[in-house]
Amino acid sequence: MLEVTSIKKGIVLDHITSGNGLKIFNKLMLDKVDYPVVLLMNVSSKEKGRKDIIKIENRIDIDLDFLGLIDSNITVNIIEDNKIIDKKKVKIPSRIKGIFTCHNPRCITNFDDSAFPTFKLVSEKHLEYRCDYCEEITSYKL
């Protein structure tokens, strides 16, 4: 089995749904950084059979709403001195600010820079959000 030893200081995104790892790696633009990063895909998981993991050897800010939107199974482990000092479970955000744009081409948020797109969750199952401006429903896809 492939395993990665602990990191000294940084962030571990654990329990990523198998197959989502590379998409998250790309979204976080981890191929552009200059510190060590590791992507593990299809490693065995007690709970889920298989999972993906991302290890980041640096303390960076990660938008938990963004992660929750992509994959609400993720656990974020914060590592200091080889130990987990904090563990955060992400969840599907009830409100979204600026992560995606409104699908309605006539919505003011798509042509007026001062109208910043914000949304309210209306369906967890389908990841559907209602625009605060035009009330159009936008569903998020990774």
Place this chain on the structure above:
Amino acid sequence: MLEVTSIKKGIVLDHITSGNGLKIFNKLMLDKVDYPVVLLMNVSSKEKGRKDIIKIENRIDIDLDFLGLIDSNITVNIIEDNKIIDKKKVKIPSRIKGIFTCHNPRCITNFDDSAFPTFKLVSEKHLEYRCDYCEEITSYKL
């Protein structure tokens, strides 16, 4: 430091030039497989300061010419029972068959399926290849 313990059976692509790891991971379509794979980027290297590594927990066929074209620094380690049983150094291929197409839009290889594109290396420095059919020079970019 991030490290990955050895794999039991499979392939390790070592000494990948730092930054090339994700491109090779994508070219080999390793996000589509169902066995464990690991991409390490920016890990420390005695020789080069930093390097990328790809570990594949499966014995798959990899085109060494293709790897040599992408990054001639790569070492391919074949693993069985946790041990390296074979080590291959890739090199820039002197002849290419079908990895890329001829840049000359009028070349017969671009419209006749029976004329398979083949090339001969003319410049290692610029990765330039001469088409066997039309003699146009095509330079390869990752």
